[in-house]
Amino acid sequence: MTSPEPVVLSATAITKRFGTVDVLKGVDLTVRKGERIAILGSSGSGKSTLLRCLNLLERPTGGTIALDGRTIGRPDGKGCQRYDERELDRVRTRVGMVFQQFNLFPHMRVIENVMEAPRGVLGKSKAEAQAIAERQLAAVGLAEKATAWPAQLSGGQQQRVAIARALAMDPEVLLLDEPTSSLDPELVGEVLAAIRALSDEGRTMLIVTHELGFAFHFATRVLFLHDGKVLEEGPPEQVLKAPREERTRRFIERFTERRF
Amino acid sequence: MPELQFGVVFADFDLLIRAAGTTALLWAAAFSVGWSAGWIVAFGRRSPRLVLAIPARGFVECFRNTPVLVQLIWFYYALPVLIGIQMPAFGAAVLALGLNGTAYCAEIHRNGLQSVAIGQWEAGRALGMGRLRVFFRIILPQAVSRMIPAYTNRAVEMAKNTSVASVISVHELMYNARLFSSQNYVPLETFTVVAGIYFVVIWPISLASSLIERRRSA
Ligand SMILES: Nc1ncnc2c1ncn2[C@@H]1O[C@H](COP(=O)(O)OP(=O)(O)O)[C@@H](O)[C@H]1O
Ligand SMILES: [Mg+2]
Numbered sequence: 483m484t485s486p487e488p489v490v491l492s493a494t495a496i497t498k499r500f501g502t503v504d505v506l507k508g509v510d511l512t513v514r515k516g517e518r519i520a521i522l523g524s525s526g527s528g529k530s531t532l533l534r535c536l537n538l539l540e541r542p543t544g545g546t547i548a549l550d551g552r553t554i555g556r557p558d559g560k561g562c563q564r565y566d567e568r569e570l571d572r573v574r575t576r577v578g579m580v581f582q583q584f585n586l587f588p589h590m591r592v593i594e595n596v597m598e599a600p601r602g603v604l605g606k607s608k609a610e611a612q613a614i615a616e617r618q619l620a621a622v623g624l625a626e627k628a629t630a631w632p633a634q635l636s637g638g639q640q641q642r643v644a645i646a647r648a649l650a651m652d653p654e655v656l657l658l659d660e661p662t663s664s665l666d667p668e669l670v671g672e673v674l675a676a677i678r679a680l681s682d683e684g685r686t687m688l689i690v691t692h693e694l695g696f697a698f699h700f701a702t703r704v705l706f707l708h709d710g711k712v713l714e715e716g717p718p719e720q721v722l723k724a725p726r727e728e729r730t731r732r733f734i735e736r737f738t739e740r741r742f
Numbered sequence: 743m744p745e746l747q748f749g750v751v752f753a754d755f756d757l758l759i760r761a762a763g764t765t766a767l768l769w770a771a772a773f774s775v776g777w778s779a780g781w782i783v784a785f786g787r788r789s790p791r792l793v794l795a796i797p798a799r800g801f802v803e804c805f806r807n808t809p810v811l812v813q814l815i816w817f818y819y820a821l822p823v824l825i826g827i828q829m830p831a832f833g834a835a836v837l838a839l840g841l842n843g844t845a846y847c848a849e850i851h852r853n854g855l856q857s858v859a860i861g862q863w864e865a866g867r868a869l870g871m872g873r874l875r876v877f878f879r880i881i882l883p884q885a886v887s888r889m890i891p892a893y894t895n896r897a898v899e900m901a902k903n904t905s906v907a908s909v910i911s912v913h914e915l916m917y918n919a920r921l922f923s924s925q926n927y928v929p930l931e932t933f934t935v936v937a938g939i940y941f942v943v944i945w946p947i948s949l950a951s952s953l954i955e956r957r958r959s960a
Contacts, residue, residue, distance in 0.1 A: 539864060567873070575870030585865035589883050599869035602879065644865075651869060 487515040489551065490686055491536060491577065491655050496545035498531050498710075505531045507710035508545070513655060513688065518681055520697035520718070521690045523707035524733060529690040532707065533657045536688070537577040538570050549573055550654070575603055578653035582660040584640040586632040586647070593619065593628040596647045604651065611650075618646035622676045638669030642676050649680070656680070658689040674700075694737050698722050706730045744930065751931045754922065761918035762939050764832075768904045768914055771836045773897055776843020783848035784855065798848070805845035811906045814838040818910040835907035843900055850892045854885030890958075894951030901944050915939060 491513040498506040505528045513519060523529050534540035536547060538554065546563055547554050554573055555563035587595050596615035600606040606614065619625050622642035632640055641661055648656060658677065662670040674696050680687065681700065691697055697704060697718060704721040706714040706729075714727045725731045751758075786798030805813065818834040829837070858881050866876035886893075908917035915936060923932035 537868060539868060571867075571870050571872050573870075574868055579868040581861060581865065581868075583861050585859075585861040587862065587865070587880055589887065598879065599871060602875055603870045647869070 487517070489513065490515050490549070492548045493532075493536060494546050494548070496532070496535055496542045496547070498528070498535055498540060499543045505710055506535065506542070509707075509710070509712055511536075511705070511712070513686060515654075515686055516684045516702075517686055518700055518702045519688045520701035520704045521688060521707060522692075522694070522697065522704060522721075522733065523690075527707045528710045529707055530659050533579070533659050533688065533690060536655075537574050537579055537657060538565065539574075539579070541565060549576060571603075575599075575651055576654050578648035578651055578656045580641070580644050580648050580656065580658040580661050582663050584632075584637070584644045584664075586640055586643055588632050590632075591628070592624065592630050592632065592635070592643050595632065595643060596650045599647070600650050614650050615646070618650045619643070621649070621679065622646045623672075636669060637665045638672045641665065641673045645673075645676055645680075649685075654686060656685055656687045658687065658691075660690050660692070662691070662693060692737055694722060694734065706733065746931060747928050748931050748935070750926050750928050751922070751935050755935075757918060757922065758915065758936065758939060761913060761915040762943065764912070765901075765904050765914040765916075766943070768832065768835055768839070768907060768912065769897075769901050772839035772843055772904070773900055775836060775840030776847045776896075776900070777893070779840070779844040780847025780851050783844055784851035787848060787852050788855065802845045802848055805842050806849075810839070810842050810903050811909065813842055814906055814910060831907070831910045831912045834910060835904075835912045839900060839903060839907070842903070843896065846896050846899075847893070850889050850896065851885070853892070854889040855881065857888050858884045887958075891951055891955045894947055894954070898944055898947050898951070901947070902940070905940075 489512055491511075493509055493511040496506055496509040496511075497504065509528075509532055511519075511532075521529050521532065531540060535542045538547065542563070544562060553563075554569065555565040558564040586592075587598065590598065593612070593615050596618055597608075597611040600611040600614050601608065616625065616628065619628055622645055624639060624642055624646065627635060627639060627643070632643065635643065645658075645661075661677065662673050665673060670693070674693065677687070677689070678696075678700060689697075689701075699718075701718050703715060704718045705712055706721060706725070706727070708729055714721055714725060714730045720726075721730065722734060725734060783798050783801055786794045787802070789795050789798070814835060817838040818829065818831060821834075822828045862880050862884065863876055866880045867873075871879070904914060905916040907914055908920060911917060919932050919936040923929040926932070
């Protein structure tokens, strides 16, 4: 990259404490437009918490998040941020999220799942929302499932609908938290293919994944989280093939062995 | 076997039908109060703030652990002593049965809300939907549809409970039946017919409930 792309999302000194447990211990992260960041780390290292702090589904204990250069919330004078619910709702329309458990709305048909937020949150007309939903469903290869109920779909299909639902808001950044971890192995490929297709349109993404092969080809940057801190980060070739840290190397070995 | 005189009862059948109308009105009013106010108590129960959670819990326990007959009489005879205003019998009956229904509906609502996975809230919030929008569009429809069998059970229970209002002279079906039977000395015939009327009104609700339940589990 010659001229650096603008920073879309940034986190500064993010900490998160649950009760007496410090889960995030000061994470700094800068996400530029078009970047695809893979977040690796063992279970319990704080990957989900970090993603959830980035869209403020979880309020950080300390530190700040900025979207498009604007810091979210305002200082409360005691070193923390105060957040306004309405502002957070606006932020979340710009930062999409895909969950490990899909979380489709089971009482709505597939297309209604995708139309819900464009209609209710962005105020699109029914026709507009429908057009958006049809386009997004077609993009994940599920146009013909528009009138199905979520329960009638396979896990892989449900996750693709969840991706379409998030993209219907046209977010600036898409966060994906282990999108294939609760899928049967034979369904993982179709979801990864749908995610890979998003990189062609230059979508900015952060993905928590244990699919190291996918991360290697997909990510522009890899981040290894350990014990609530970013232990190592860099291009996939470096972090995955020649990790500097012993812990990163052990982690990668463990997950590569599992493939056989 | 005594000689049955159903003719006497059926000669005044319209009286009983009108009384059944009052029963239905009482039931509908009390159930509406209970279902709606139940949400307030349900949210109180769920609140992390003890000043809300404890009174809500107390309310539910009081109404579920005392006989509805005692509650009814309390609201008609005791409450006026406390506040100095005598309520009409029908009003007292709606209040007592309504608050009783509130306590039970609150628990049903609460179970319904609990049955909707936390991930549904998060998915809604992550799309930028506000708390109220997530509640009304995502959570409430799922909670209510899951609880339909419980609501119908409660409705049937309350329909039967309306008969206790006769003791404070609400002119509903049971009151008129007692009046009629003592005036005409035909208790067997009167109460057989009255039981029939209750059955004819309530059974379809039970039936609908089990049909819905069967369709949901299919
Ligand atoms: N809401 C919560 N309350 C208390 N502890 C939590 C909560 N969410 C996560 N944790 C704890 O934080 C740690 C990190 O969790 P998480 O971010 O989910 O890790 P990962 O996604 O890397 O597996 C875990 O020890 C987990 O038990
Ligand atoms: Mg996780």
